[in-house]
Amino acid sequence: MTTANTEPAPAPTQDREDLLTVSGLVKHFPIRKGLLQRQTGAVQAVDGLDFSVAKGETLSLVGESGCGKTTTGRLLTRLLEPTAGKIVFDGRDISHLSDGKMRPLRRDIQMIFQDPYGSLNPRHTVGKIVGAPYRLQNVKTEGGTKKAVQELLELVGLSPEHYNRYPHEFSGGQRQRIGIARTLALRPKLIVADEPVSALDVSIQAQVVNLLEDLQNEFDLTYVMIAHDLSVVRHVSDRVAVMYLGKIVEIADRVSLYEKPMHPYTLALLSAVPIPDTKRKAKRERIRLTGDVPSPINPPPACRFHTRCWKAQDICKTVEPPLLQLAPGHQAACHFPENQPGEKPVDVT
Template sequence: MSTTDTDTIPGPRDGATPGASEGEALLEVKDLKMHFPIRQGIVWQRQIGAVKAVDGLDFSVSAGQSLGLVGESGCGKSTTGRLVTRLLEPTGGTIRFDGEDITHKRVSSMRAARQNLQMIFQDPYSSLNPRHTVGTIIETPMRLNGINPEGGHRKRAQELLEIVGLNPEHYNRYPNEFSGGQRQRIGIARALALKPKLIVADEPVSALDVSIQAQVVNLLQDLQREFNLAFVFIAHDLAVVRHFSERVAVMYLGKIVEVADRETLYSRPQHPYTHALLSAVPEADPDSESRRERIRLTGDVPSPINPPSGCRFRTRCWKAQDICASQEPPLVQLVGSAEGHQAACHFPEVKQVVAPEEIPSAPASAE
């Protein structure tokens, strides 16, 4: 059998993939960091600092599972997505995909991994080449990877257009002939072309109208169920994340401050920052909306160049004590909460599972 035969390429139409099975870790990230250097000088440059966009992330995604990454703009969500897909070279940490360490793989060596690791970009307008037809855009990944599907590239591209809800006859049209929602569907079709196991969706609906957002999110859910896809779903809209993701990780200033399954996090948040984010989500019921207590955070988001000592959220937190400035709270399992519910806070709603000597008996008094 030829190495370019479509039967050798695991993917959606092949049913269960031979790598990580349902429930197993398909993607494992440990202590992931991305520090962008700040340099000074024209001829002789020297580094004078770094933007700590991502500063020590730990998370995993199982086969067929969706993990939502949420947080304010600038917290490092999109950078995380680009690190996971190796569009950026990480400063530190490890990325294991399908049992293989891809942290520092060369570009040439990443080609096989990228067949199973694809990305949907945020802006449906700038992510598609305006000089290429829709057919060329979808076919290019297959041609670059030497994949010759049964029936040819054109037939496969038209199949993918139909799968994402577009007319196969649009094969010869150009991106400027489509609306924003239709362009995002083309981007989704391109991501599906190599039959991936995991897709990183970087705010895939933020540039779309509200009515179109629902259609695209529902499409992604249908594709996930049909093809057993895993997702890292990046968004700042908590309502969209709740609808799509099974587990949710909350990011603040380059770190994950809370992670739990969807129902637990939305009904019993433990970190003050998560409380504040959820309080900003409007209620559909007018009576509930009128009774909702909004938590308004004071102050600006600190700079990732020089983040606060200890807990990074302490400068805006109403629970902050002296210990928050001197000790960084670890992301740990919470007692009395659902399995896998972790938070990085010295004063959550429930106590943390740590050694007794690490739990402060009382907040340090201010002098």
């Protein structure tokens, strides 16, 4: 995707008010074998994440399949119990709250699922699906649940007449709109969107993305967007966090990350983004990573990317690079970062 020189930078963050703060977040899935089910290892899906999300902001998590993006999303919504670390939402530590204590907070934290086909119960009508949050939270609405659901359907671009229809009668894009309507029912503060457009046709993706942006502006929503399509991420994000094998290796505002990526892994990801300009494509350096992503059961020591990195040296194999701020609002975890302040940026976009 070509870089526009006039692309506006995200709003300043010095006065930001954080809605979500994550520190040292860890999730290991135990591997058990034998008759006594003794633990013989663990899948280190998420291994020490630190980040925050301001009110009204969109933070996108990107990376290869298996890097821990979806697990992170499920931890933030407390669909999974963290192994360690802290999740603070709106000033309250929700890291290890019981189901009963989390129940009232479900109004404020919702999730949009990746699969618009599997996330809707095929035996329930649209009215019952979208109205479920009202029933589960015992929320009374003015004019009744049916009226509230029909207003939600109109809000996401569907017809109130769809109230009595079933999911199989809708296209993929329409099903995702139904899922979004269900998510919005209780007017949440934070929405975790797990690959919300990846299962949709390209022609429908833009409609859903624009809908999410319009809803954010109208209801002052905060998004954590999980995605792998870097073109979509660039369009919707305020800041972007790049994950590799359970860790964040770089986090920055949208403009800085796309124009001056610092971590070698980020450079490699951006160099793979298709661009329509053939002249610019011919000049761009395509970075091809060798080898497969290591197993999260036994990740490489120190820098987890050193087994595939063309800049790796001995220190990368022995000392884990901390996630440090190398430029204003731009953090990277690398001993030999690219695009340091004052250097000519590498053209990968």
